[in-house]
Amino acid sequence: MSERTIEEFKAEREKLNEIVMKYGGINIKRFYGLDSQVYREGALPSKTKELLGLVASLVLRCDDCIKYHIIRCYEEGLTSEELEEALTIGLVVGGSITIPHLRRAFQAWDELQEGGKAQRETET
Amino acid sequence: MSERTIEEFKAEREKLNEIVMKYGGINIKRFYGLDSQVYREGALPSKTKELLGLVASLVLRCDDCIKYHIIRCYEEGLTSEELEEALTIGLVVGGSITIPHLRRAFQAWDELQEGGKAQRETET
């Protein structure tokens, strides 16, 4: 999993979601709808909500879910310090069993940071 | 995991089970025996039992176990509608954290469906 780039991850995710929609009925579609609703800006800002989704994914140890929320956190303008503090809470709550996922979380974050840096340099 | 075809999956599973049997003692063998016994036709039909194994595997989020039971459900003549309803129960019980596994479950099912269709067309 760790070898796929973020672009490959997004492409595969989309392709597989199409297969889900090919077979999925009304209830799966409702679940998907609900799943995007709950992260919308509300009493809590989107950034906080993405962090909640990220830490929940870390303690439940799902690499794909972690990567998805890492990307969303990046899009919401999260800083590396904020990310580090949130992931550390996940590490302490979930224990050393989360470490392999923590590694891949920071790897994805690093890929986003380096990609962003490269882009800014190109633009200059 | 999602890249392995069903045939590759079966071959690897068999190869690794041989390694288990190389080291495994009487208790592991008993467990393996028990594990095949409980899915045998009984008061409940095999098809229902495979569905129970499938949904348990989905909520516990084990891709290999899901793929195994998807194959068995296909062999038992499950329809796409029945599969979809069972997996949706797993999705609602287990939450969005099961979605990456749900995707790969439908992907395996799709591979079986398309493979079966191709075979029927060849035979005609």
Place this chain on the structure above:
Amino acid sequence: MSERTIEEFKAEREKLNEIVMKYGGINIKRFYGLDSQVYREGALPSKTKELLGLVASLVLRCDDCIKYHIIRCYEEGLTSEELEEALTIGLVVGGSITIPHLRRAFQAWDELQEGGKAQRETET
């Protein structure tokens, strides 16, 4: 948990759901709606669906969820043999860690069976 009778369990469940509804917004209500939809008769009969919910609850080790589905299975006319086969699959998939929950599952089932027997004797 094991000391509460089934009637007490139902009463507490209802009381607490009222508190959820006092604070819960549209998305929680949607989730509750979805949660009841997926067990409705469809391509799979309700009885099979309740069994799927039961075994998922056993392997995830949630006593309240197990008790709820045990009651529903009883209402759907499940036999003791069918229940035993389904729970045994849960035991083998989920391991000995499920045994305390398996015990309380059979205890709830026994309470329902004995209660039903008592009622039939009274009616005679």
Place this chain on the structure above:
Amino acid sequence: MSERTIEEFKAEREKLNEIVMKYGGINIKRFYGLDSQVYREGALPSKTKELLGLVASLVLRCDDCIKYHIIRCYEEGLTSEELEEALTIGLVVGGSITIPHLRRAFQAWDELQEGGKAQRETET
């Protein structure tokens, strides 16, 4: 668990932590230290950190941990709307298996709200 009031919960927690400290060595003490450090105000505010702890506890389904973070969220001045949105994310990520814990989470919150209201009325 749901029958203990928040005061009883705090008292039992303290009593049992004393037993842990009676037997616990340096590493358990270090873990306890780390566990309180990670929720301290930093790049992320304490309130957000308590929400992260709360949602992690909900998806991992630990009633005692949920209750502890509910109390801390209350102390940090969280509103009912913010709590509801955070718990709903936990519900969608973790699925219907979290519902019994969601109920007890709102029950504890309700106890805190009603207790606070009673106190304000007494003070007037």
Place this chain on the structure above:
Amino acid sequence: MSERTIEEFKAEREKLNEIVMKYGGINIKRFYGLDSQVYREGALPSKTKELLGLVASLVLRCDDCIKYHIIRCYEEGLTSEELEEALTIGLVVGGSITIPHLRRAFQAWDELQEGGKAQRETET
């Protein structure tokens, strides 16, 4: 759960196992047999095996299973230092979410230690 004494725990466990045996078929009995076989003295001593069962139960967070293995560890002559080191591994692997179970583990151990001490004083 924490309020039951060890004697009450054993009595309830036995009573519920009788209900399991009332309904359970051959496969449940085989599982129970296997479950007692794997802790028998072998290449690894019983004491080590009980510790393995205990730490597995702690990270999976099952109070009844923890209590059972704590009693067995006590019967196998484990020292408080050995217990503490084993439980600390469980705490670090499983994270702070195991703390409520860690508390109850030490509480049960304390009850056994104090009970043993009382008995030795009576005998003098």
Place this chain on the structure above:
Amino acid sequence: MSERTIEEFKAEREKLNEIVMKYGGINIKRFYGLDSQVYREGALPSKTKELLGLVASLVLRCDDCIKYHIIRCYEEGLTSEELEEALTIGLVVGGSITIPHLRRAFQAWDELQEGGKAQRETET
């Protein structure tokens, strides 16, 4: 995961830990320190502690953690019989859902055994 050799596994682990340390603050470093402390020789020998880490990793179903502890057990001079008994306890506690991980655990062990044998033959 099963395709990576042990050497590749170690190299990737090290590379990713460097990324963790690039972003990780004092609390992550403390956790890493604690995580290595708890496996040090003490009242319990290192070998027993590695077995505890291994079985905890098996029941929590983390391939990377399993592989790490398999390597450490090998370094501590564990025999195949001891390993088999420990893993069987994990299998019975954690159920058939652990089987895919059990397979990869024995595969890694086999790789270490065959590698060690090859080395001894070369040295003769």
